Amino acid sequence: MRGGIDVQRKRLYLILIGFIIIVIGLNVFWLIKFKQSPVKAGMMPNTSSQITNNKEKQRILNIPPVLKPDSTDANNVYYTLRAQTGMTQLVSGEKTKTYGYNGPFLGPTIRVERGQNIHIHTQNRLKQATSFHWHGAILDDSSDGGPHQTVAAGQNKLISFKVNQPAATLWYHPHAVGSTASQVYNGLAGFLLVDDQNSRQLKLPRNYGKDDFPIVVQDRSFDKNNQLDYKKIVSSNGTLGNTLLINGTQNPYIETTTKYVRLRLLNGSNAREYTFKLDDRSSFYQISTDGGFLKKPVQENKITLAPGERAEIVVDLGHYSQGSQVKLKSADSNILTMKVKNNHDGETKLPRQLTNLQTVTKSGQKVTQNIALSDMGHMVSINNRQFSMNRIDLKVKQNTTQVWKIRNKNNMMGEIHPFHIHGVQFRLLSINNNASPSNMHGWKDTIMTRPGNQYKILIKFTQTGVFMYHCHNLEHEEAGMMGQIRVVP
Ligand SMILES: [Cu+2]
Structure with missing residues (x-):
């Protein structure tokens, strides 16, 4: 019995030490790359x-x-x-x-x-x-x-x-x-x-x-x-x-x-x-x-x-x-x-x-697009990609009903990402699959996403062309937390 606890404890220590090494490593990397401490x-x-x-x-x-x-x-x-x-x-x-x-x-x-x-x-x-x-x-x-x-x-x-x-x-x-x-x-x-x-x-x-x-x-x-x-x-x-x-x-x-x-x-x-x-x-x-x-x-x-x-x-x-x-x-x-x-x-x-x-109700709405927001290791991204002017990330047909599931991926030490979409107003369907509070039932163009949470929104793009979607933390946006969607007629 006692031996079992020791093994478990050892494993816990190892995981903890591993985690500390990763955190220190990321900070050192950041210091070298940007000559400033994130801490x-x-x-x-x-x-x-x-x-x-x-x-x-x-x-x-x-x-x-x-x-x-x-x-x-x-x-x-x-x-x-x-x-x-x-x-x-x-x-x-x-x-x-x-x-x-x-x-x-x-x-x-x-x-x-x-x-x-x-x-x-x-x-x-x-x-x-x-x-x-x-x-x-x-x-x-x-x-x-x-x-x-x-x-x-x-x-x-x-x-x-x-x-x-x-x-x-x-x-x-x-x-x-x-x-x-x-x-x-x-x-x-x-x-x-x-x-x-x-x-x-x-x-x-x-x-x-x-x-x-x-x-x-x-x-x-x-x-x-x-x-x-x-x-x-x-x-x-x-x-x-x-x-x-x-x-x-x-x-x-x-x-x-x-x-x-x-x-x-x-x-x-x-x-x-x-x-x-x-x-x-x-x-x-x-x-x-x-x-x-x-x-x-x-x-x-x-x-x-x-x-x-x-x-x-x-x-x-x-x-x-x-x-x-x-x-x-x-x-x-x-x-x-x-x-x-x-x-x-x-x-x-x-x-x-x-x-x-x-x-709008959350029931019966099928997700048409997953959006993953991440700031792991101070590298911000949307769906694991950083912004490029020359790349269209998503394509949708004008006037079709879209349901996006926006997930702020980071649990520990994550940051808030205010997610904004251009050229459109959307409605919030749910937060972590629960109904959203009544003061969020109106038209939105920016939704605050908290670490570890997921938000379903209902959108209909009525205008054609290329639009941005991005984090409205402006430094995250500048660091590449932005994508482009083409709305086609
Ligand atoms: Cu952000």
Whole structure:
């Protein structure tokens, strides 16, 4: 009996020692290859390392202006969007060299209506190539702004598309191979809001900048001269900053005058995820996912968003006293302070139904495509392959129903991979074969996959051409965690 235990114990020790050797080996390999330690950044970078803003003095929230059309005729709307460099006061002291659209940092909010034909004169005034990608927009590949549609330094390009999807909070950012992560980090990102008949008649807060706020959350690090030095801070498993910027503002506040306040949350960070909650743990209502309204408002007291994901929430300030400060937080960090000046204007009741979204069920759906996400040994891949511009990885027929099983393969020390597909909105069928929570029942274009879990999604590609699917941890994307799908008529 005793001998049996010893043998078992010996075996366990051997397995343990073997495992330790493998881990050390991989780290040494990484150190030699990239001259940086993966351990330094943390094995689970998207959740570790502290950020806090609370000691900063409160500043009024910067609200990106709504982009004015150059002209309109009939159903056509013309805009100009210029990628440029600039100087921005992001932290106290010296200004920071930044990138922006039509200004020094971030971009204006582009507000379009379903049915409109949008024409955007894009201009690249950077010293490097960029592209203009419309994240979450359903459009054909020539307008998508992916890696095949770059605009060279100093060049212009006209992008046209018809808005043909329900009201939603989408966004835009660059997508050129090798520079997506650094250009986003330097400030290239903006909101693209879609309105439709339904969103215009729903009794929801919709006065932009008054009771309806775009909120992009980003973490950045500044060097001693207040500069963003992407090359210095980049970490191959996801770049994290130690300073939080909300629409480019540190520790921001808004003054509220209505009972309900709508926050359009966008995680625009390169790699960090956030779990948003109110500091008194009160609940709020989630009304949308990435691609549009949920069927009904879902009451919850926290929401987690991975890079690329959006959610609109409505906070009921009716039960706070005037003069109180209600804080939206992520962990211990302030995201937004709502100073209640008045709380009985605006809508008095939220709609019970938001849209007539069809219910999808997990039963009877056959998997048509397996997607395996892996970061084993710091080598990120999709289905064991790394991105190549010259290779089409998948092919599907337009308008056919697809079920993808997306598996985050790594159990131990794995990372979160926000999986994003271009040119399409999909629905989540199940997580580990269980029904998904009701706040995830809406349209999605990015799904956070956690280590060891599998996600089934239902997709119908309605547009033809070559589209990207990739991890929205931008450093993973740059390291090759991306593939191409051709949709054929
Ligand atoms: Cu990833």
